[in-house]
Amino acid sequence: MKPVDIKSLVNYVSLKILGGGDYLLNALEEYLVKGEGPAIVAHKYNISKHQLRGYAQRIIEKSGSEIRAKKVIPILQYLAEGIEPIVERNDNGVYTCKLCNTVVAREDTEEHVRKYHKDQLSLAIKKMMERLEEYKAKREKALVVTAS
Numbered sequence: 001m002k003p004v005d006i007k008s009l010v011n012y013v014s015l016k017i018l019g020g021g022d023y024l025l026n027a028l029e030e031y032l033v034k035g036e037g038p039a040i041v042a043h044k045y046n047i048s049k050h051q052l053r054g055y056a057q058r059i060i061e062k063s064g065s066e067i068r069a070k071k072v073i074p075i076l077q078y079l080a081e082g083i084e085p086i087v088e089r090n091d092n093g094v095y096t097c098k099l100c101n102t103v104v105a106r107e108d109t110e111e112h113v114r115k116y117h118k119d120q121l122s123l124a125i126k127k128m129m130e131r132l133e134e135y136k137a138k139r140e141k142a143l144v145v146t147a148s
Contacts, residue, residue, distance in 0.1 A: 002064035019110035
């Protein structure tokens with residue numbers, strides 16, 4: 001079984017969130033963790049069920065297995081708290097970057113973030129990795145207390 005590639009997971013999730021995919025982890029939790037049907041979840045988040053399955057597949061690949069992915073998603077949700085999209089969709093379906101006020105095609109939102117706001121992406125990744133270290137420290141502390 002392949003080990004969890006946490007750095008790759010954090011990079012993937014950070015880019016998705018900043019590019020306007022802040023629904024990603026909630027959708028994956030409903031689909032993978034809670035077992036909701038892909039059509040129901042996709043409809044709720046206004047994406048296709050094929051997109052949802054693609055997101056799930058990438059998380060599963062980076063986690064090493066579906067079982068691990070189900071365990072990793074809630075941790076990623078914790079790590080991503082407070083990270084806000086810099087590209088937002090308005091009621092008319094137009095995507096606009098909040099930082100540079102540029103209108104961006106939906107399929108180009110992540111590329112826009114990667115190309116023009118790399119500093120924001122780096123900050124989001126750093127924040128998530130710092131939260132991961134805090135999370136690990138809390139877990140180790142809890143294990144020591146329960147083992148005593």
